[in-house]
Amino acid sequence: MSGFVEKPDPVQVPGLLHLHTGKVRDLYRNEAGDLVMVASDRVSAFDWVLPTEIPDKGRILTQLSIWWFEQLADLVPNHVIGTDVPAGAPADWEGRTMVCRSLRMIPVECVARGYLTGSGLAEYHKTRTVCGLALPEGLTDGSELPGPIFTPATKAAVGDHDENVSYEEVAREVGAETATQLRQLTLAVYQRARDIALDRGIILADTKFEFGYGANDGEDGIGIAAETDVGLVLGDEVLTPDSSRFWPADQWKPGQAQPSFDKQFVRDWLAGREAGWDRTGETPPPPLPEKIVDQTRAKYVEAYRLLTGLEWS
Structure with missing residues (x-):
C-alpha cells in the first residue's frame, strides 16, 4: 500500500474545474479550455506523499521550470501560456501557477x-x-x-x-x-x-x-x-x-552515493533508525522533523540559485 498519507481536498475556485490531485501538483481546467497547474509544497518519498510539506518547494519547482523552458525554447516548444493567477484563486497560488495549453x-x-x-x-x-x-x-x-x-x-x-x-x-x-x-x-x-x-x-x-x-x-x-x-x-x-x-x-566521486540537490535528506531520514518506520509495510510514514524540512528546503533553494544565478526570496 502507498499513496497519500491524507489526500487533501482540492481548492474550489470559480471558473475552474478541478481535474486531478497528483503527488505535487493540482490540475484544473479554466473556461477557455486551458490547464491550470498549481505546484504544492507536498513532498513524496518511497511512493508515499508525506504528511509534512517543504516550505516554498512548489514555487521553486514552478520558477525553475519556467527558467528552463526559456533556455530550451529554440529546441522544443512548451505548453506554458502564462503565469497569471486566476481571479478568485488563493493568494498562495502566486508564483506556483502555470497556465498551460492542453496537450494530448x-x-x-x-x-x-x-x-x-x-x-x-x-x-x-x-x-x-x-x-x-x-x-x-x-x-x-x-x-x-x-x-x-x-x-x-x-x-x-x-x-x-x-x-x-x-x-x-x-x-x-x-x-x-x-x-x-x-x-x-x-x-x-x-x-x-x-x-x-x-x-x-x-x-x-x-x-x-x-x-x-x-x-x-x-x-x-x-x-x-x-x-x-x-x-x-x-x-x-x-x-x-x-x-x-x-x-x-566538485564533490562527484564514482563508487558511492553522490551528494544531491533534492529530497535525499527526506529519503535518508525515513530509511534511518530515527524515523522508526518500515517502508516495506503498510503503515504511513511519520511527520518529518524540522531539521530535515529545513535541510531539504535549503537544497532546493541552492539548486535554484546555482542554476539561475538568482537569489531566492
Whole structure:
C-alpha cells in the first residue's frame, strides 16, 4: 500500500474545474479550455506523499521550470501560456501557477541518463544493461556513461512504480516514428541542459521529460505562428530537483552515493533508525522533523540559485 498519507481536498475556485490531485501538483481546467497547474509544497518519498510539506518547494519547482523552458525554447516548444493567477484563486497560488495549453500526452516517461545510478544501476548489476541497452563492464554507482542514453519508462498512477521499458516497447506502444522523435528530442534537451548545468557547477545525472501533441491557436511566448501544428510539445515540469538528479560537480566521486540537490535528506531520514518506520509495510510514514524540512528546503533553494544565478526570496 502507498499513496497519500491524507489526500487533501482540492481548492474550489470559480471558473475552474478541478481535474486531478497528483503527488505535487493540482490540475484544473479554466473556461477557455486551458490547464491550470498549481505546484504544492507536498513532498513524496518511497511512493508515499508525506504528511509534512517543504516550505516554498512548489514555487521553486514552478520558477525553475519556467527558467528552463526559456533556455530550451529554440529546441522544443512548451505548453506554458502564462503565469497569471486566476481571479478568485488563493493568494498562495502566486508564483506556483502555470497556465498551460492542453496537450494530448504521450504515455511514456522520457528518461535520459548521463550517469549510472538509481534503477539504472540496479538493472546494470543484474544484466549489464539499462532498458535493454548494453553498457561496458566495470561501471559503478555514479559512473559517467560513454554517452547519454534514452531509457524510457511507463507512466504510473499515484502509489505505483514507474517501470523501465525498452525502446522497442515504446515503438510498439506509440509507433516507430514517434518513438524516434521522443528519443532524439529527449537526448537533445538533456545534452543542452547538461551543458548549462555543468557550466554552473552542477552535474545533471539523469532527468525525465513528458511530451504531448498539440496545435497552437495563436501567437504566444514560444514564438509559434497562429494555427500551426507544433507537433511534439514539452509539458509538465522540466529539469527540477523533483524530476532530475543534480549533483555538485566538485564533490562527484564514482563508487558511492553522490551528494544531491533534492529530497535525499527526506529519503535518508525515513530509511534511518530515527524515523522508526518500515517502508516495506503498510503503515504511513511519520511527520518529518524540522531539521530535515529545513535541510531539504535549503537544497532546493541552492539548486535554484546555482542554476539561475538568482537569489531566492
